[in-house]
Amino acid sequence: MSVLASGTPMCDRPETAEPVPKSALGRAHRLFSCFHYDETRLTLSELSRRSGLPLSTTHRMVTEMVRLGMLDRDRDDRLCIGVNLWRLGLLAGTYGIQRVALPYMQDLYATTGLPIHLAIPQGEQTTVVESLRPLEQRLERPRIGQHDPMHVVGNGMAILAFSDPPLQQRYLARLACTEAEDVRRELARTRTIGYSVSTRRTGPSIAIGAPVLDRGGRPLAAISIIVPPGSAVTPYGHLMRDTAHAVQRMAWDQALV
Incomplete structure (x- = not known):
């Protein structure tokens, strides 16, 4: 998760200082970085706002991430980190x-x-x-x-x-x-x-x-x-x-x- 030196999650800032990444991988990282301990479940609009990505782009990427098991939806249609992403994380050194x-x-x-x-x-x-x-x-x-x-x-x-x-x-x-x-x-x-x-x-x-x-x-x-x-x-x-x-x-x- 991207954080400042003080330990504050990147997407907690009112406005994201970094420009919106041009690559698909950079945009995916921006979306994943919006989740943190205090808020493990976010709506689509919250993800769009915090990441700085257009709502249409966020919707398209989230749909694919859910299909791949990288994100999951709860009963209230909020999004959270998926099991497949967690499983891949276990392979980290x-x-x-x-x-x-x-x-x-x-x-x-x-x-x-x-x-x-x-x-x-x-x-x-x-x-x-x-x-x-x-x-x-x-x-x-x-x-x-x-x-x-x-x-x-x-x-x-x-x-x-x-x-x-x-x-x-x-x-x-x-x-x-x-x-x-x-x-x-x-x-x-x-x-x-x-x-x-x-x-x-x-x-x-x-x-x-x-x-x-x-x-x-x-x-x-x-x-x-x-x-x-x-x-x-x-x-x-x-x-x-x-x-x-x-x-x-x-x-x-x-x-x-």
Whole structure:
């Protein structure tokens, strides 16, 4: 799903900044990007308005997508993501690491009762691919599919700390000087202790993340936990580091990397 750096779905904006794509594939992507957690079912007119596509074009494309099982209609004739699109999504490379990590995340959640998240790197952002949290926090950030700049979230800092130096330098060069120095010090500490500690996005709660690395030492993903303000960080840090290492070993054993 296309989102802004803040995690806002592209089609939530009053007017779409990007020009309407000329290709059929680009227009299809524009339509799919209009669905998100808060609104999983949309009418044809809502899809047309949010995507910026003419109603006639939207109707024609939606009819074909329904026929192919990429979209479905509910009893009220609203549209939602179809089973065939979901099935294709399971073939994404992220599904392997998600499948391996989930049992360990469930153990962490059962032990701590605290929010547990799994994120993967995508360019200079992270994308959440799995999330476990208490029921009362089900509507809070982050959500599965959400993008975030690496330096503002715990799992992103864990990923960035173990990324290739050229990527780190490019990333830091885009930050203000003072912030870049702060992030650089945090990255060095993360590499030393094996886990990140961040309050940028979660404050006053604390995000603690640990990387899952491939055989070459590059980050495949990161697991993070959100702990209450004032919590002792070190025990949770060791717990996250040990969990990430267990996921890493299983990923290697299953030849995911």
